[in-house]
Amino acid sequence: MTTSLRSSQVAAAVGVNVQTLRYYERRGIIEEPERSLGGHRLYPEETVTTLRIIKAAQRLGFTLDEVADLLEAGKHHHGAGLQSRTETKLAEVDQKIADxxxxxxxxxxxxxxxxxxxxxxAQSDCCPLPFVHIGAGPKGDSP
Structure with missing residues (x-):
């Protein structure tokens, strides 16, 4: 038998607040937990692992929607997996670095x-800032 954890225990183990758990439930990212006789949410221990995966992926730049897609693809072993998604994310990061x-x-x-x-x-020809005038290229040059 696995141990069930209450919302506050899960939240503390992952470093999120209880409202985050409820939000993830509403979004379908984590499964809605069973309830105790008193109505308290009782999460399986695996929820902590799932939430740690979510937070780690977000720190790597994945959006919550992207993380949800990755988790769903992993459950069903189909779709674009982690390798292709990381290649896409790396390209985005490289573009941000260039910018x-x-x-x-x-x-x-x-x-x-x-x-x-x-x-x-802006009036000086020697200013290095990239001022662009409407209808013209940088520094008033014609397109």
Whole structure:
């Protein structure tokens, strides 16, 4: 016989609040637990493992919908598995890194150029910030 855990025990074991458990139940991400005679939710121990998987996947950048899909695919051994999903997530992370590196480069260039006033900088041809005017490319160039 497996041990049943109350909501507060599960929440404490995973580091979430009880409302998170109820939300995951409503979403169908975790199964609705049995109830005690007094009406308390009684979760199987496996729920703690499932919740730890969910939280770990979220820390890796997976959305809750993506995690739910992965859990569902794992239950039925079909669909796009973890390998293909991680490849997709890696591509997204690489794009975010590239975007952040471009932003960082612009900020460093603005700092090094000594820009103190955005309005004045926008009028200068030497300002490194990527100002774009409506109907034109950067710095007023025609498209």
């Amino acid at each position: 952040l590196n471009a932003i960082r480069a612009s900020l460093l260039a603005a700092r090094d150029a000594g820009c103190d006033d955005l309005a004045q900088c």
